[in-house]
Amino acid sequence: MPLVVSAREHGPVEHPREELATGPVTLRRWRADDRDPLHRAVNEAIHTLRPWLPWVANGYDLDAAEQFLAHAEAGWNSGEEFDYAVTLDGAIVGGVGLMRRIGPGGLEIGYWLHPDHTGQGIITRAVAALVDEAFALPYVDHLQIRHDRANTASSGIPRRLGFTEAEHRPKAPECPSQSGVEVVWEHRKPDALS
Secondary structure, three states, X not given: OOEEEOOOOOOXXXXXXXXXXXXOEEEEEOOHHHHHHHHHHHHHHHHHHOOXXXXXXXXXXXXXXXXXXXXXXXXXXXXXXXXXXXXXXXXXXXXXXXXXXXXXXXXXXXXXXXXXXXXXXXXXXXXXXXXXXHHOOOOOOEEEEEEEOOOHHHHXXXXXXXXXXXXXXXXXXXXXXXXXXXXXXXXXXXXXXX
């Protein structure tokens, strides 16, 4: 695994692998040429994303897709964020990421999925692969998933993957369907429990 020095206080960072395969689902690092398929997938899913995710509140044009891909590249290079396209038979059906924004030893996981592919275990497989990959990194001892309490669909993933519901905390709503209460799920690396 490549080693880089992070721009933040976390120190040297080993990167996860750029591609992870789990059954028919493949996670791969976002590429600059993903702009058009990303734009299409997000816009086809926008009615299910807009109630929960502020980054689609005002729509999602080609510039937004381009900006995200540049952000994903910079985040990967700095070791602050590791974003993946979720693909099924080569087509982009969602996205997942590991973000270093919860303090030393921890990574937060975020995810979204095109509504045509919900209920098939795709995002559960993708997040499970991300959990395994994150815990293979020597500096990671815990993971978190956070979502608004009203977004009950998002709670199924951490529940199925053995995360513990750690706390509920106030968070100002950023989208119309948010309740103002953030649910924090946590998963500790097995050898970090002893």
